[in-house]
Amino acid sequence: MSDTPVVSAGARPKSSMPWPLMVGGLLVGLHLVIALLSLVWTPYAVGDMVGGRLEGPSFVHWAGTDRLGRDLMTQIMIGSRIALVVGCGAVALGALIGVTIGVLAAFATRTLDDVLAAALDILIAFPTLLLAMLIVASSDGASLWTAILAIGIAGSAIVARLTRILAKRILSMDYITAARISGTASPGIVRIHVLPNIWPTLIVNFALQFGLAVIAEASLSYLGLGAPPPNASWGRLLQEAQASVYTAPFGAIAPGLALVSLVIGLNLFADGLREAADPTRRRSR
């Protein structure tokens, strides 16, 4: 019965891409390319001590070396991969849980809705780091998966709350009542009307959440709750560089730049998406 595409929200004017979308896309794309590249090629092998300790940037070591003489560029490239994997995983998990709970809450009876809303508020107030510690403590040690799980669950509360509000607004529209009257059951209403209508806003939120997830991953690794070595995470690079930040500041600056460029890229991308998805923009031409 769903053999015909019913929603045609696509078809945006390609001629005038908002600049944040372009710049953000370029930054994120750059990180993506580097992350993919790191799978097949890095300047040096990850754990190899290939230079002097705490060297500055040079032609041999583009981003310098760390306190054990390992190449920083190599580690930052792998850090890109970790950041993107954890970010993607966390946002996907958060979206899956969040959208499901949000839509259910929007459909739920008043009492259940109140309970869910209160639970979400508590979960949102609960610090991500504390949640991550709980998850790490209750599993056998920190790993990529615990980081994804912790950040994903924390993010899902925000997605759920947003979904619930957006879905409730859509559900109060006359066309939902009309659809119900014409005999559409609730799953059909969600598939045909609710999801397509809240999707543009959710996508923008996912892009923002991605940026937050990258920062959260760096924070977890900084505290030693992220992916353990030999996974080189930016957070761990920052933490290792901290001891020598006054004598060799570039050890902190380089992973910091990587982190900032990706997060700014993601935020710009989200801004651009919001602009591109704005229906009033489409209407004006």
Next chain:
Amino acid sequence: MSTLLSVEDLQIRTAARPLVSGISFSIAAGERVGLIGESGSGKSLTALAVLGLLPDTMRVTGSITLDGHPVIGARDRDLVPLRGRSVAAVFQEPMTALDPLMRIGDQVAEVVRRRALRDGTKPGRAEIASRVLALLERVALPEPARIARAFPHEISGGQRQRGAIAMALACRPKLLIADEPTTALDVTTQAEILKLLETVVRDEGMGLLFISHDLPVVATVAERALVMRHGALIEEGPVGTLFGRPSHPYTEGLVAAARAFDAALEFAP
């Protein structure tokens, strides 16, 4: 004629206060009935109750039988097949009555497809498309092929309302509920939509429950009218009798007001 809708002693109340009390009426197959009342008199609530779509914070008692099926007390799941096949609705605000992200044609097609599934057939894409175009033509939309591809914000309010009527027709219901369908439109468009509603309802032999606060509008469309005030039914009868010789002071007031308004318009420079 058989009874299509029968409402007996309908009561709707929130925890705090009663909203509708002791309403009873019935609509025969193919009959056009107007429901008149000022805003807040419980007209729309009554309509929602007939559709089984009242918010679950409201308590409903009494009995509603739609096309032989009880509505009050039925589970939502049992009402789903009843809706669309027995009843369809057109609403006041044409802007919110259509999904802003779906093309008009797709919205009508969705209803056509669902209705066909109910009947146990599964028409192909071309078949559905031609039925959609036929429906858009039926509601007198200009350039149906273009409108079918348009998004709701790309067409006018009157055209949106025609689109909504096309969706209701696609259900091929036995009863059409029109809740202030012309209130948000300008006077010329209003007259056209009323004429359209009357024609399609008459041609398809549908029953019509036309809800409005506008006396002359109801007089144009309906054969019989019910007058509601403060959640109670205060008078009912054939439109001619009701407006010619109203028995309840409130109806009398309404009719007098409508006459005075007409008179004022005539004497206006």
